[in-house]
Amino acid sequence: MQKRYRTDLTEAQWKHIEPLIPPAKEGGRPRTSDMREVVNSCLYIARTGCQWDLLPREFPPRSTVFEYFSTWSKDGTFDQILGVLREKVRLESGRKALPSAAIIDSQSVKTTGAGHEIGFDGGKQIKGRKRHIAVDVLGLLLAVIVHSAGIQDRAGAKLLLARLTLFFTGIKIIWADGGYSGKAFQCWVKEAFNITWQVIKRPRKVFRIVKFRWVVERTFGWMNSQRRLSKDYEYLPRHSEGWIKLAAINTMTRRLSPG
Secondary structure, eight states: OOOOSTTSOOHHHHHHHGGGSOOOOTTSOOOOSOHHHHHHHHHHHHHHOOOGGGSOTTSOOHHHHHHHHHHHHHHSHHHHHHHHHHHHHHHHTTSOSSOSEEEEEEEEEEBOSOOSSOEEETTTTEEEEEEEEEEOTTOOEEEEEEEETTSOHHHHHHHHHHHHHHHOTTOOEEEEOGGGOOHHHHHHHHHHHOOEEEEOOOOTTSOOOOTTHHHHHHHHHHHHTSGGGSSBOOSSHHHHHHHHHHHHHHHHHHHHSOO
16 A cells, blocks of 8 residues: 555555454454554544544544544553554564553643533643553553643552553553652552552752653653644543653554655
8 A cells, every 4th residue: 555644654664553453243244344454544533633523524524433443542552552563563673572660650631612521720820631651671561541721740659550550460660740749649659569669850950861750751752742632632542642642653663664
């Protein structure tokens, strides 16, 4: 298939994803859509930030693409693809398939309309939602949760930890910034999950790249290259999480097969 847009997957990139696409449901209508084109459509929207009804006509109908995107955001398909690609990248980088350490951080973003889970972040002076992510030492996405920007970082971290530890039982240490300080919270993490919680603070009045913290900040930078993530345009938080996972899938796919 000839590439039409920069966001289209190459043959080599599609081979990483194709086996992970769920088959058509038994007993349902025969699948008529090209799954590669559906994925390319999602990647186009993620990169350009265009509205669903402005999706170019070369792609499948927007209703079809949205149905697959919504389903994959809900049924764990994006999580499964993420897991397989992440293990491939880690092994190619000389690391074990599963991580033993993580870095977490949050990003508050404005929303563009009505929706669930919207609040006000007094520290950032932003009304909208907060993206809480956990990454490994390579900056690869491990877990994400999107919630109201009014929820404080430590409370949001508890929600994120519940997801992170569900899939990664081997995590032994987590690094975070000063927004997650607190002896009581540190003890709670140790008692609840047997994980060491280490806060790494930025030195005052001196610019210095802080060990480990820059890794998660770089991941946010990768996300920001996707215009769909410049704000939160979604009505449902799980769709917001879906775009973040799709951005991570895109990054890892192109890392495995540049071009």
